[in-house]
Amino acid sequence: MSPSALAETSVDVLIIGAGPAGLMCANSLARAGVNFRIIDQRSSKVAAGQADGVMPRTIESYGLAQRLLDEGNQIHMAAFYNPSADGGIKLTDRVPGITAENARYPFEVTLHQGAIEAIFLDSMRSMGVQVERPIVPVSLEITEDVVERSDPNAYAVRVAWEFPFTPNTGLMTIRSHLDPAPGQAPIEIVNAKFVVGADGAHSWVRKTLNISMDGEQTEYIWGVIDVIADTDLPDFRNKAAIHSINGSCMVIPREGDKIRLYIQLEGKDVINADGRVDKSKMGPEKILEVARRSFYPYTIKTPKELDWWTIYIIGQRVASRYSVSERVFISGDACHTHSPKAGQGMNASINDTHNLAWKLAYVLRGWADLSLLKTYESERRQYALDLINFDKKFAKLFSGKPISKEYKNGVSHEEFLRAFQTFSGFSSGIGIHYTESSIVNSTYQDVASKLIVGKRVPPEMVLRATDSRPFNIQDLLPSDARFKLLVFTGDTSRASTLATLQQSADDLQSILTRYCAAGSITSVFDIISISSESKATILYNALPPLLRSHWTKVYVANINGLQDDNVYARYGVAADGAVVVVRPDGYVGMMRPLQKIEDLNSYFQLFMEC
Amino acid sequence: MSPSALAETSVDVLIIGAGPAGLMCANSLARAGVNFRIIDQRSSKVAAGQADGVMPRTIESYGLAQRLLDEGNQIHMAAFYNPSADGGIKLTDRVPGITAENARYPFEVTLHQGAIEAIFLDSMRSMGVQVERPIVPVSLEITEDVVERSDPNAYAVRVAWEFPFTPNTGLMTIRSHLDPAPGQAPIEIVNAKFVVGADGAHSWVRKTLNISMDGEQTEYIWGVIDVIADTDLPDFRNKAAIHSINGSCMVIPREGDKIRLYIQLEGKDVINADGRVDKSKMGPEKILEVARRSFYPYTIKTPKELDWWTIYIIGQRVASRYSVSERVFISGDACHTHSPKAGQGMNASINDTHNLAWKLAYVLRGWADLSLLKTYESERRQYALDLINFDKKFAKLFSGKPISKEYKNGVSHEEFLRAFQTFSGFSSGIGIHYTESSIVNSTYQDVASKLIVGKRVPPEMVLRATDSRPFNIQDLLPSDARFKLLVFTGDTSRASTLATLQQSADDLQSILTRYCAAGSITSVFDIISISSESKATILYNALPPLLRSHWTKVYVANINGLQDDNVYARYGVAADGAVVVVRPDGYVGMMRPLQKIEDLNSYFQLFMEC
The missing domain is CATH 3.40.30.20 (Phenol hydroxylase, C-terminal dimerisation domain)
Known part of the structure; x- marks a missing residue:
């Protein structure tokens, strides 16, 4: 099959990627009446697992609260288990899960990413907008013309994409006029005024723009499993942080009777010679075995069904810049990667594009100067740097050995609790404080x-x-x-x-x-x-x-x-x-x-x- | 056309009438999994006007709260206007609209009856149940057989109905197998274990059963108009009780920018020689003219559109009994008529069938004895008597002339306010207190x-x-x-x-x-x-x-x-x-x-x- 362009079209904003960051952007632009399209390479939304914690600030803004409260689980309490005298663990303390001073919703909501995406998708559908999928972008060019680059009405970005296989004909159908001619791979060329890359940690947009990720990988390796819980741990509906002499574990309750377990793993058990995680070395049953050693004397029965599982090494990185010439932007996981246990990833992503969308709308309406868009990077990149800084401290404490006779320099409960509570203002999203700029003026x-x-x-x-x-x-x-x-x-x-x-x-x-x-x-x-x-x-x-x-x-x-x-x-x-x-x-x-x-x-x- | 039976069918419960009382009954039975049908002689639900006040107790129970809060208007404050020195009116006082001690929702919700019916209809539709309409019942017989009457599983009631014209083919279609043969008026005969008459103030069920309405008609005549308000009365979004030397008036704010005005009329202007209201004697413009005299010095512009209007004489009556042999029941307006200004009618109706439905479900499941159904009349008729008693006092105070130099024996603001607040426990629905019975046992x-x-x-x-x-x-x-x-x-x-x-x-x-x-x-x-x-x-x-x-x-x-x-x-x-x-x-x-x-x-x- 020889590629051939099916159509050359134009649009004000093209969003690449329909995860939480892309969908937040699409919703905001739809509500503001902005002309845009959103594409994704997946053929349907996420079904299970992945990000699932919604922080207080994300609940209180954006009009999502009602459905998050109707459908999600709420985490109000954090429980801390530490080594007991008999070699097991015991309940040491329970404290409010969120200690931020003026949270309207002083709790975290957990709901699987597919359900959160559905909230956005339903809202978009009510405004007559859908995600076009599956679509894979293949090229992206920004005009070299300086006059065009500084004209908000110029179609300064040119993107080409192809349709990797016969389009899904379910709810997420793509427009039928894009069906390819027989024997040809379909390609569409889109001229956009602005492009938002919200295409995840392995962002194609970021790589195409040659934006580097600054930071490093840690030595912490974690397994994650989502299961229907059958355990006698009394705190399985609280956020339970377990520090045992056999390793650390975190319990995150989820919707229905489900829980997620984060389980600290040993590098030697799962890392290949090339330093990468090899999932074939350790399946969910073995991960659950490791969890059981931390849980003792409490038990977890082997679940009948497993929702989702993964293994990862924590990397802590931030993109070196968030845009090229304020014409193409990156957002969400494309900009920052970090430990998932503090529940920040999806929240940071949603807040990235919530910050960007209204600025795009103002520029496109002719109400604001192109320079307004510079504040997206200045505000959101600083936030991501703060997030990594926080994550480094928190991940180290959480992955550290608990204090004991053998490990006198281990992490004490008091030290961990202090960090947990100190960081709450930040991790809840409520502490976000944008610095002085053209749109932040603290005189008076x-x-x-x-x-x-x-x-x-x-x-x-x-x-x-x-x-x-x-x-x-x-x-x-x-x-x-x-x-x-x-x-x-x-x-x-x-x-x-x-x-x-x-x-x-x-x-x-x-x-x-x-x-x-x-x-x-x-x-x-x-x-x-x-x-x-x-x-x-x-x-x-x-x-x-x-x-x-x-x-x-x-x-x-x-x-x-x-x-x-x-x-x-x-x-x-x-x-x-x-x-x-x-x-x-x-x-x-x-x-x-x-x-x-x-x-x-x-x-x-x-x-x-x- | 000669009538002929199309079908003879059977059902556990037949509900006649799909106003608030019938719909509450249908919803409760559907949720309890009871086999039932609901019919109505109107071809569609109410579009405008009629009952529209939902009291605190009705909001807090029954799972309706979310939609009532989303769609309805809330009345939190009552404002009192009384004669001023210059012949007009002035703001005398503002007090909370509800003073009941432990109301969860300390306010009244206003929403037109059609929207309230829609909440029930949507809920029923989600359970696969619809109202069959338009259908007019023509006969109702209860078996004379004593054994059958006392057997909860016997089809003790026989109802025949006919279809007055070609069925509506919109959302509320009736089942197609009921289409008549050519040249014949269609009739269906239904054998029911129990029948609930919820067919309004002129109840056909009540008349067929020869149940009398005890009580009397008052001398108070009121006009009602629903309009988009354009007025400079500062309290047009509060429940405003206006006592002027030119007559009384009440303002009830409603959804959007609408308000309802209750306006006291003179009998001579609207009553015919036969003592009945003649709506041709006074249209909405003239009613508004009367309102303007009470409003002075505040003004009301003539609205572009009129939603709904009516004129009525307050009658205060209660049915002499609520059932025949616990096989046929009447409920809602079929049982009680009274002044609408205290916002009780629809609430009393909804609470009637909410009281009845679970008892029917228990008897039909074989969990409870037929005698349980006796508590429906004992609980709800006593409530209706209390309601009429309350209404008599309240209507008299509200329709009475305000105190002034000329009317030294008129109603003072203090007297009216005291009554308003004393009655709040009752009128909010929160004060309802069922007396001792087989299901109310206050020992210990x-x-x-x-x-x-x-x-x-x-x-x-x-x-x-x-x-x-x-x-x-x-x-x-x-x-x-x-x-x-x-x-x-x-x-x-x-x-x-x-x-x-x-x-x-x-x-x-x-x-x-x-x-x-x-x-x-x-x-x-x-x-x-x-x-x-x-x-x-x-x-x-x-x-x-x-x-x-x-x-x-x-x-x-x-x-x-x-x-x-x-x-x-x-x-x-x-x-x-x-x-x-x-x-x-x-x-x-x-x-x-x-x-x-x-x-x-x-x-x-x-x-x-x-």
């Missing part, structure tokens, strides 16, 4: 001193002024590709406050109008007012019209009447109010006093087009 | 002194012992037609407690086995253990196996470590525990000390078959 941080610029908006309850219905402020900040302006109005029962507000509203109107040439202010900005007046007296329609574009846009802070127990106090907002700009991805971008509304212009003009 | 009420026998189990949080995941105890008590046994075990860290528990478990096993001849204990009873031991130390598998049939069946009371802030303290359970029997509908049936387990036998033997 003190006007809402506890609402940290560069971090996500923490959950707090407010009441809607018109009907006293309680809302979590995070639910007022959906990822709808709009900047949110939280206007803390102060006490609207005072005439002087209303007068100040009218002036602020006038200033705000004049600034925002500049960035909304194409439409109404509310298509780009969502303005939410939060008054410190009592729910018993507030008249929502006393506020200036810009601050109440609909009756659902006015809130009060005082839920229970306590002065120090409301969102003003928790965010550190003074009585005379403030305006806080929240980025489309839920991170605080900047804040100013109400009297400094004109400063919003200097923020937006750095990356937005008038 | 003191072993859980705050968990009232005959009332619903109030919401409380517990932690699952195996994974520390928090659950609301109400979510452990789904309406799955099983009795729930809440075993408050006491402190399971003590050897003496475990020894006592083992004895209790042995006794329990021997009692429950008698009532489970047909299958396992867990098919009839769901045993849930709640320990007072700390989540940090509990070993769930130390409990006797009967008390932990699965790892999801063991809970701990202490969530935050505070001795007085857990389910033992809130329910008034002593340290040495108790066993509480919860009926399949979520009401407390009886309770005993753990040392009196044998008493459970004397409870179950009153209505259950060995």
